[in-house]
Amino acid sequence: MENAADDTELSFHRSGCRLASASQAPLYSLLERLHAVLTGPFDRQTIWQLHRQINQQAALIREADIALAGAEIFERASVAASMGTWRCELPSEQLTWSGGTYDLFGFHRSHGLVRGDILRTYSEESLARLQKVRSDAIETGSGFKLDAEIQGPDIGKRWIRIFATVERQNGEPIRLFGIKQDITEERTVFEHMRHLAEHDVMTGLANRTQFQVQLAKICGPSGSGGALMLIDLDEFKEINDTLGHGAGDECLIEFTRRLSTICQCADLIARIGGDEFAVLFSPATDRHTIERVAQRLVDAAKAPMNYSGSVFNVSASVGVAFAEGETPTALFTKADHALYAAKAIGGDAFQG
Template identity: 65%
Template sequence: MGNPADETVTSALQLGCDGVRPPGSALYSLLGRLRSALRSPLHARTVWQLRQQIEHQTSLIRQLETDLVRAEIFERASAAARMGVWQCELPSEQLTWSNGSYDLFGFQRGSEVARSEVLKSYSEESLYRLQRVRSNAIETGSGFALEAEIRPPGVEKRWIRISAAVERRNGEPIRLFGIKQDITEERKALDGMRYLAEHDAMTGLANRTQFQNRLAEVCELGGPGGALMLIDLDGFKRVNDTLGHAVGDECLIEFARRLSVVCQSAELIARIGGDEFAALFGPATDLQRIESIAQRLSTAAQEPMNCSGRVFRVGASIGFAFTEEETPTALFARADHALYAAKAAIGATVFRGSSHQPPD
């Protein structure tokens, strides 16, 4: 049986002599030392040292293979998660992206991408916010997180979340780096929940919560100029009692449609109760305009309703008040008073709240 040390040396030499290129210049150096060693008598210590170096290089190669596998796994996982790693050198603005970042913006993987081209994908508002927080991060050295809307060429609009950190050297920023992640589905889910929280499920109009919030905003601005209109359906209870709630629901939906058409200039149209509706108009609304809208709405409400094959008529009582420097409660009370005055007046469907006049 041969000497194991000799066999190790011979195997290493055979690897080089067969023309197989070992990875790394260190192994070439090692093979050179092996050839030199074989030209002289072999000592046990020399063979042991050579074997240790071979084992060390083998360990490095295995570690490199492991790192490469891990990098490949990360690339695949991040792409599957619709996220990517990015780096931007300063001040050259040279970009380095992982595959996931290329995919987010619709660029070919591995291609050279100029930051100026990437910025064209951002919506105007998102680009403004990105430039502002990015400049602040570079100046202060702090990172930032930002949700932005992008519209890559040939790709549907999407939302991304950008997380960034700043690397500094001797007090100077040298690069930005971080992660970009597709959050389009997350935004859609949030928008859906927000819509349900702010809109009436039956008619699709704003609900009472959104109406109250907007009314408070209008009153916070102060001063005259806008108008609040309240509408109540006449004869709706009779529809529910005689034709059923299903027909009543169809009636509400149809009236909401007519209301939206007539009051399309309103800033907000809402269903605030069972058969109660409201419309908020902006500062450009004057008395003549609001009365014209109210009259047209009254006429539209009295047009025949055809719901589930049943034809019937309803009416609408309308009251309105112009905004002044007052609380939302006070403004609503004035419009509500006008509404009930319209209901009480024989043959009247429109009534203006209080004696306050809109501005000239």
């Protein structure tokens, strides 16, 4: 087990410790000389030298106090900012943390720092990335910045940002040091904004932008292959016109529930228009399964829906197209033709 060192890890904090030691060392000699002057004959030169030495000693003590006070202020500010300093000696892997770093990981400050225990707090993906960038940094001597996910019984899931610098001596790495900062709130806001950019607000499904990105991945010579299913609700306009947009919204939300339940084998489900939906399947899903899903969607759409005491029904038309090296536009056009073929026979059916 590697014992945690004192929290005075910052350079000016260490300077404060050195100043404190420097101020103590000559103090005993100063007291001895002062005693000799007071008990001996009057000597103006000796008294002047003592006065100068006392002033120098006082200056050292003031510098030490300032350095230690600055380190304490930095430590308090670091904790308030949810960040802390860290150091890892190489090759021993001995760790030193400031108090703020203990708080980030939910460890008590008296907790012995065992690197294996700390690594187990990282998610599998974050740990793999951390080990890669750390190894590269030690090999090349360059620092790194990494966002990583950690988890613990006292902190739950948390995102931290790690800044690291490599210190070398005679060309050999001797230590890693830097700062770790809590970015959980920043990450939450980022994920929320990304979700809004990629998903439909009403239904929570992927939006047309995200659909286009995923469609491109299954198309073309380098695409993965798969299938595209397009769905359109047949009587949706009449619901809006007769029962109002509130009923129309409830219709879309309820159909989304049914669509999500039936298409659990799909890679992506998206709302790409008012009452238009798209579903992408990977090549792992065979044609028979996709056609069975299409028929189940047609059947599920017909189940009665309720809104403010009114019961109403809709039906769905479904078009299916299988990727065969086409461009995204060509595959979409092929599925769209199948969809309108289903509508041409009266809707409430699928074609493919």
